[in-house]
Amino acid sequence: MIHLVAEIKAYPNNIEQVTALLTGLLEPTREEEGCCQYELFLDEQIEGLFMFQEIWASQEALEKHLQSPHIVHFISALEENDWVEYSHIRPIKFVG
Structure with a gap:
């Protein structure tokens, strides 16, 4: 199993565009063979910081x-x- 965190930091004026791009990755990726988890998060303290847990x-x-x-x-x-x-x-x- 391969565990990853992918971080994408959008500029404040581009959060809407980046959100659209990232959410567009969810369904096709989740349908891929070998994808066990693919979750998108938005940091609540750092503006524009998105994280995928994969x-x-x-x-x-x-x-x-x-x-x-x-x-x-x-x-x-x-x-x-x-x-x-x-x-x-x-x-x-x-770890546990």
């Missing part, structure tokens, strides 16, 4: 996800528009 059955499933049409579209949209301050993915380890 669990994938294998590295192969995660790699397929990263090449999926909806993720490719998402990355393209971020590259074409200056909507986010940063985005990064961190592997996490389940």
